[in-house]
Amino acid sequence: MSELVKKSVGELQGLMVSGACSSRDVVSALAARIEAVDPLVKAYVEVNVEDALAQADAADRRRAAGEKGALLGIPVAIKDLLNVKGQSCRCASKLLEGYVSPYDATCVAKLREAGAVLFGRVNMDEFAMGASTENSALAVTRNPWDLDRVPGGSSGGSAAAVAADSAVVSLGSDTGGSVRQPAAFCGCVGLKPGYGRVSRFGLTAFASSLDQVGVLSKSVADAASTLQVIAGHDARDTTSARVAVPDFGAALTGEVKGMRIGLAEEFFGVGVDPEVEAAVRAAVDHLVSLGAEVVPVSFPHLKYAVPAYYIIAPAEASANLARFDGVRYGARRDAEDPVELMRRTREAGFGPEVKRRILLGTYVLSSGYYDAYYVKALKARALIQRDFGTVFAQCDVLATPVAPTAAFRIGEEVDDPLTMYKGDICTIPTNLAGGSGLSVPCGFTSGGLPVGLQLLAPAFDEVSLLRAGHAFESTTEWHTRKPVIEGARA
Amino acid sequence: MSISASKLVPTIGLETHVQLNTNTKIWCGCAVRSDAPPNTLVCPVCLGYPGSLPVLNREAVRKTVMTGLLLGCEIAQVSKHDRKSYFYPDMPKNYQITQYDQPLCLGGGIEIEVNGVKRFIRINRIHLEEDVGKSTHLRGASGIDYNRAGTPLMEIVTEPDLHNEDEAFAYLTALKRILQYGGVSDCNLEEGNIRCDINVSVAEAGADVLGVKAEIKNMNTFRGVHRALAYEVRRQIKAVGAGERLVQETRRWDDEQGVTRSMRTKEDAHDYRYFPDPDLARIRLTEAEIEGWRAELPELPAKRQARFVEEYGLSDYDAGVLVADKGIADYFEAAAGKNPKAAANWVMTEVMRVLSESDLEIGDFPVPTAGLSALIALVDKGTLNSTKAKEVFAVMLKEGGDPAKIVEARGMAQVSDTGAIEGFVNEVIDENGKVVDDYRSGKESALQFLMGQVMKKSRGKANPPMVLDLLKQKLAKP
Numbered sequence: 001m002s003e004l005v006k007k008s009v010g011e012l013q014g015l016m017v018s019g020a021c022s023s024r025d026v027v028s029a030l031a032a033r034i035e036a037v038d039p040l041v042k043a044y045v046e047v048n049v050e051d052a053l054a055q056a057d058a059a060d061r062r063r064a065a066g067e068k069g070a071l072l073g074i075p076v077a078i079k080d081l082l083n084v085k086g087q088s089c090r091c092a093s094k095l096l097e098g099y100v101s102p103y104d105a106t107c108v109a110k111l112r113e114a115g116a117v118l119f120g121r122v123n124m125d126e127f128a129m130g131a132s133t134e135n136s137a138l139a140v141t142r143n144p145w146d147l148d149r150v151p152g153g154s155s156g157g158s159a160a161a162v163a164a165d166s167a168v169v170s171l172g173s174d175t176g177g178s179v180r181q182p183a184a185f186c187g188c189v190g191l192k193p194g195y196g197r198v199s200r201f202g203l204t205a206f207a208s209s210l211d212q213v214g215v216l217s218k219s220v221a222d223a224a225s226t227l228q229v230i231a232g233h234d235a236r237d238t239t240s241a242r243v244a245v246p247d248f249g250a251a252l253t254g255e256v257k258g259m260r261i262g263l264a265e266e267f268f269g270v271g272v273d274p275e276v277e278a279a280v281r282a283a284v285d286h287l288v289s290l291g292a293e294v295v296p297v298s299f300p301h302l303k304y305a306v307p308a309y310y311i312i313a314p315a316e317a318s319a320n321l322a323r324f325d326g327v328r329y330g331a332r333r334d335a336e337d338p339v340e341l342m343r344r345t346r347e348a349g350f351g352p353e354v355k356r357r358i359l360l361g362t363y364v365l366s367s368g369y370y371d372a373y374y375v376k377a378l379k380a381r382a383l384i385q386r387d388f389g390t391v392f393a394q395c396d397v398l399a400t401p402v403a404p405t406a407a408f409r410i411g412e413e414v415d416d417p418l419t420m421y422k423g424d425i426c427t428i429p430t431n432l433a434g435g436s437g438l439s440v441p442c443g444f445t446s447g448g449l450p451v452g453l454q455l456l457a458p459a460f461d462e463v464s465l466l467r468a469g470h471a472f473e474s475t476t477e478w479h480t481r482k483p484v485i486e487g488a489r490a
Numbered sequence: 491m492s493i494s495a496s497k498l499v500p501t502i503g504l505e506t507h508v509q510l511n512t513n514t515k516i517w518c519g520c521a522v523r524s525d526a527p528p529n530t531l532v533c534p535v536c537l538g539y540p541g542s543l544p545v546l547n548r549e550a551v552r553k554t555v556m557t558g559l560l561l562g563c564e565i566a567q568v569s570k571h572d573r574k575s576y577f578y579p580d581m582p583k584n585y586q587i588t589q590y591d592q593p594l595c596l597g598g599g600i601e602i603e604v605n606g607v608k609r610f611i612r613i614n615r616i617h618l619e620e621d622v623g624k625s626t627h628l629r630g631a632s633g634i635d636y637n638r639a640g641t642p643l644m645e646i647v648t649e650p651d652l653h654n655e656d657e658a659f660a661y662l663t664a665l666k667r668i669l670q671y672g673g674v675s676d677c678n679l680e681e682g683n684i685r686c687d688i689n690v691s692v693a694e695a696g697a698d699v700l701g702v703k704a705e706i707k708n709m710n711t712f713r714g715v716h717r718a719l720a721y722e723v724r725r726q727i728k729a730v731g732a733g734e735r736l737v738q739e740t741r742r743w744d745d746e747q748g749v750t751r752s753m754r755t756k757e758d759a760h761d762y763r764y765f766p767d768p769d770l771a772r773i774r775l776t777e778a779e780i781e782g783w784r785a786e787l788p789e790l791p792a793k794r795q796a797r798f799v800e801e802y803g804l805s806d807y808d809a810g811v812l813v814a815d816k817g818i819a820d821y822f823e824a825a826a827g828k829n830p831k832a833a834a835n836w837v838m839t840e841v842m843r844v845l846s847e848s849d850l851e852i853g854d855f856p857v858p859t860a861g862l863s864a865l866i867a868l869v870d871k872g873t874l875n876s877t878k879a880k881e882v883f884a885v886m887l888k889e890g891g892d893p894a895k896i897v898e899a900r901g902m903a904q905v906s907d908t909g910a911i912e913g914f915v916n917e918v919i920d921e922n923g924k925v926v927d928d929y930r931s932g933k934e935s936a937l938q939f940l941m942g943q944v945m946k947k948s949r950g951k952a953n954p955p956m957v958l959d960l961l962k963q964k965l966a967k968p
Contacts, residue, residue, distance in 0.1 A: 322584035
């Protein structure tokens with residue numbers, strides 16, 4: 001195995017600047033690593049090495065011409081729901097078989113502009129609906145730390161690839177925790193920026209008011225440098241924020257003296273595994289040892305987060321996914337009558353979890369139920385936003401577990417959607433409020449599974465998250481541990 | 491129990507969909523045009539591709555607000571868009587982005603006149619939404635053209651204030667005129683720029699509750715609305731009069747058979763599951779923006795008619811004819827020049843005759859307004875008489891060109907030279923001794939004949955008043 005695949009974005013950039021390696025070398029090393037481990041991990045759903053090498057050569061030429069940049073020549077793996085011109089974009093669904101993107105998502109275009117190499121499409125729960133990547137119609141992705149366990153989801157492929165060193169960094173999307181939870185399950189860093197920080201144009205929508213493009217990486221610094229490239233207002237997304245993009249790298253001072261870390265006991269009272277709780281509390285203690293203060297806060301409406309989310313997200317999804325009818329693109333099932341054609345296409349194309357959520361969303365928006373469900377969920381959402389307002393008046397960041405447990409076994413929760421939904425309790429609130437969140441590795445269970453610390457901040461204060469996360473990471477070694485993938489070719 | 495049919499009166503409301511004539515579509519930069527080959531004016535946004543997002547076209551908002559101002563609506567400073575969900579292959583996202591409970595414009599109305607009676611038809615609301623694509627059924631397959639998908643569409647909803655098909659027709663005609671004046675739509679019915687849904691029910695006169703309504707969908711001619719309403723009202727009155735219980739339903743107008751037919755009843759009605767579109771921010775308009783648009787409002791027909799009377803000295807009737815079509819009124823004003831009355835006559839006779847005999851729209855009229863002014867000036871100068879002027883006009887219509895040059899090239903100038911005319915007059919008097927005698931013995935009509943002979947000799951170019959004067963002079967001398 002080439003040592004190159006273990007490196008972070010920052011380290012690889014240093015090597016390329018010094019001339020010790022080229023982008024082509026990095027892509028070649030990754031291609032070899034994918035070949036070695038991906039038959040076991042199954043993080044990728046599409047890999048085009050030739051195309052990636054061509055992009056790498058172009059990046060090397062740009063460097064030779066004097067160009068510089070944090071992501072120049074760096075391969076980035078893309079979650080299967082982001083449009084990359086000329087690539088498939090199946091959203092891990094049978095329904096989008098054969099669809100080829102005619103355009104680049106804005107975040108993808110920004111990566112191209114920065115000279116990044118768009119290398120490989122990674123697996124996910126179908127249309128981002130799930131927390132284990134088991135809902136993919138394309139493959140079952142495995143957790144590199146234990147191949148019998150899930151990598152989390154829905155950005156499970158993004159996390160597993162980074163953890164298995166078959167990707168340097170990857171893009172995911174986070175609607176209710178889909179970046180942070182797989183990051184925690186796989187022992188990598190997951191950053192969900194504030195709603196509106198990164199354009200959603202080109203991100204296949206699950207729940208438009210909650211979706212946000214995020215980054216999965218080997219270090220907080222890598223998350224910062226990648227966010228730096230993809231952030232910013234986009235005229236093509238009217239929900240993208242017209243706020244200045246700060247220098248995220250400048251946040252990485254290692255200094256947390258005086259930073260107020262909020263602790264809300266509600267987040268530990270949701271059936272959190274004792275080992276997870278211990279790791280998270282120890283992580284907070286560690287931050288205190290670095291000079292931060294702990295502020296006890298309360299989050300009284302946490303119990304409404306999951307029910308509100310599982311009304312709002314399916315409601316939006318039921319309309320967002322209506323376009324997948326086989327008429328203009330996708331795997332059409334022909335019929336005499338166009339309505340029958342659409343019915344057959346959707347019947348055959350969508351998996352059970354997607355159908356469940358479409359039905360849920362259709363139900364809660366139906367006349368007679370709208371006020372009882374949808375309107376009430378919006379009220380709960382407002383209460384959760386208010387809780388965050390009160391919390392952030394008292395502290396800079398809120399520290400919580402990412403998920404109640406470490407990675408569960410494949411198949412363990414598949415037939416119990418309610419338990420799976422409840423597992424989103426810690427990550428959902430910030431999506432409902434439009435805030436930002438970060439997951440950093442903070443320990444391991446006795447069984448050797450990674451545990452994540454979640455830090456939450458107001459919408460556009462990713463800087464506080466990155467500062468705290470970086471200070472934690474620089475003084476701990478959890479993130480440096482690598483899984484041993486049994487059976488992988490050398 | 492049956493109700494006496496003679497006591498039943500209809501109540502009618504109209505929902506009119508108007509395509510706005512913006513350059514680009516409502517959510518993307520694709521052009522709005524009806525003459526392009528199928529599926530050439532499309533992009534990921536208007537095709538509903540995964541990941542695409544709508545961005546509201548401000549010009550569509552402006553045009554909707556302008557319409558609202560013209561109709562006396564209240565303009566909402568905050569409004570929003572909602573998703574209306576139903577599956578239809580023409581509709582790329584399988585939901586239509588429309589405005590459900592917070593439309594851009596509320597209230598207002600239009601005055602109509604039927605048989606000399608004026609009535610005010612109240613508007614309930616105007617909202618801004620997107621048009622869908624167009625299906626064509628080919629042999630053994632269906633084709634869908636998405637060029638139209640995403641064309642900005644304004645829906646103007648009346649209160650149930652209309653009582654019969656004549657009022658509905660008058661309302662639509664008045665509405666169309668205002669839309670044309672506002673310049674917000676091309677108002678081309680053949681292109682489907684204006685489409686209409688009719689809500690109609692019948693109930694006993696003075697009853698507190700309305701009868702069971704039928705909705706007749708997708709009417710695209712005003713005449714069709716008139717005919718469909720006449721039929722449907724008769725049908726409902728007959729049914730209710732016979733004691734039949736009507737069901738709420740959607741009906742379709744069969745233009746060939748001249749009947750409405752049931753499409754679906756309330757039980758099969760869609761549940762549209764409206765909810766606010768999370769992709770779009772609320773529309774916020776400042777007072778200053780709205781006032782700025784108000785200042786840009788064009789002059790409406792009634793006001794313009796009064797001004798034509800005042801400014802150009804036209805009769806109220808003539809002014810009314812001219813302002814009935816904004817394009818014609820504009821044409822007249824541009825051609826008015828020094829002799830607006832003559833211009834008005836030309837427009838109302840020659841120009842409107844040509845338009846009614848051809849498929850031409852006034853905007854494409856081949857004789858430019860400057861050409862017509864110049865032609866009128868030639869008549870006023872005495873270079874042309876009215877008969878010759880019509881010939882010149884015909885040439886301009888067919889071949890184009892400057893009237894003075896046409897006159898010169900074809901030697902069509904009027905002969906006003908006394909000597910030349912006197913020669914023709916003398917010849918005619920010499921050649922028509924009997925007629926001359928008739929005239930002198932008191933037969934006035936003989937003069938017309940002699941006059942005609944002189945004109946014939948001059949090949950129509952003689953100045954008629956001069957011919958008449960000379961003839962009278964000569965014939966007076968025995």
